[in-house]
Amino acid sequence: MAITACAIQKPPSGGPPDTVPPVIVSTEPNNKSTNFNADEVAFEFSKYMNKSKVIENIFISPDIDVNFNWSGKKLYLEFLEELKPQTTYSISLGTDYTDLRGNKPDMSYSIIFSTGNKIDSCKITGKLYSKKPEGTFVFAYYLLGINSDTLNPAHTKPTYRTQIGSNGLFSFGALKPGKYRIFAVRDMMKDGQYDHGTDGFASALNDVFVNDTLSPDIKLKISKPIDDIGPMLYSAEALTKSTVLTEFSESLDSSTIRAASFIILDSTGTKETKIKSAFLLNGTRNKVLIITENALDAKPKWQLQALTNDSKAIRDSSGNIIQDTVSSAYFYAVNDIDTNDLKLVQSFPADSSENIATTAYIDFIFNNSIIHRKDSLIINFIQTKNKSKVPYSFITPQENIIRIVPEQNLESISEYAIGIRNLFVNTDTTLQLTFKTADERNYGGLSGIIIDSSGYNGHYIISLYPKDKNNINNTPFICYTKSKKWKFERLPEGDYTIEIASDINKNEKYDFGKPYPWQPAEKFLKIPGFIHIKPRWTVSDFKIKYQGK
Secondary structure (H helix, E strand, C coil), X not given: CEEEECCCCCCCCCCCCCCCCXXXXXXXXXXXXXXXXXXXEEEEECCCEXXXXXXXXXXXXXXXXXXXXXXXXXXXXXXXXXXXXXXXXXXXXXXXCCECCXXXXXXXXXXXXXXXXXXXXXXXXXXXXXXXXXXXXXXXXXXXXXXHXXXXXXXXXXXXXEECXXXXXEEEEEECCEEEEEEEEXXXXXXXXXXXXXXXXXXXXXXXXXXXXXXXXXXXXXXXXXXXXXXXXXXXXXXXXCEEEEEECCCECHHHCCHHHEEEEECCCCCEECEEEEEECCCCCCEEEEEECCCCCCCCEEEEEECCCCCCCCEECCCCECCHHHCEEEXXXXXXXXXXXCCEEEEECCCCEEEECCXXXXXXXXXXXXXXXXXXXXXXXXXXXXXXXXXXXXXXXXXXXXXXXXXXXXXXCCEEXXXXXXXXXXXXXXXXXXXXXXXXXXXXXXXXXXXXXXXXXXXXXXXXXXXXXXXXXXXCEEEEECCCEEEEEEECXXXXXXXXXXXXXXXXXXXXXXXXXXXXXXXXXEXXXXXXXXXXXXXXXXXXXXXXX
């Protein structure tokens, strides 16, 4: 594929900022031309374009090699091989290109032409439901004549490909009649295929059949890249005589981190140092602080090993066990002394906090292990107004964390106090924390029923997405239900969108499908519009009409 140009274009200087998106003003041939026998096609743009970006966003189906030539605002595509007879071709421009001012087009664009006397007229349309759909590709595989069981988008390029704009809509036109498999792919490598572990992925709910009267409308939800590779131990560094900081390649499951997950050996592999505790470094997800029972000798080189057997192995946030080949690191000890005095690093909530949820639990995070002291702790949890005791349980989700969990919801607009004794050695110091709960009269609620005539009797997932600019991650409130009834309580005031999905495998999460071996996505429906939740008010009997199958 070659690129040539007549001159270097620069944006004009001066004047108001140009924010107008570029458009295609004409094409040669015209859209839906038949009996095409020329050796090139052309696109004329309304503005001078960033040429390399335009070329990166051109997709031809069926695939054919071309040479690109520019003349001013006009782009010529010269075919380097003969077009197939009696074949409909589609040339599409995606949405990830710009003019010289950096403006992107509002939508993708396609022209269709045929080397025969008719245009294939079948069509597939759809929408990708995503916070940022633009730039995502949709792949369509024509299944006639291939074994669909062995189709792998990581190895086979799609028969048709298009790119999605900011509105999430996509369309394939001029398709042959027959069955198709549809995927959405965030093609991060720009290589025209699915790259496992790198690209986000979505599958349609099923394979679709099209003809002159059937034009399926596809709904897609895209996942993050599939993570099925375990974490790697990047490094180990001694901070003091008895403290070692380790760094891993990705976020870890904190519940799998403990002293028994590691061993420390000298360089000969014969001398082992006992580990007292291991836990995530506060404020991180991939750094583990390891405390040894005794000071490490500074002379030999030490080896830290993260154990890889199932019962003791560290796992990443996706549940993958640490990789065996990258589970150790060497380090040298240092002479810096660590007193290992127990100190409170942070608490959630912080002392004297207000507007704390009545369903909250309380975390105390320390600089060292509290495992060996937890049985002797004396915890006093009271409501300060009437000095009544609050029933609770406490757990240690990490070796350096005490989590106090009230056995029932706390009272609204009430002050609470927690005192913990016997934490600190050789002292009667009591750790104290006070906080005040929120006024839950400012919350609202939403409940209703699912009307499903499809005969589906499985589980449902209902998600409420707040229309809140401060909700950066678009984190939803979620309700799992085994029946047709559902209910949300303690919702902040605001507007929400509602989404429902069929939890076919009953794992209480939405499944996006798998590329290979292929598994379809679970069915979902986005309810149009918003519902407003008022403070101190519950919207009841909200009906969701949904075909679960």
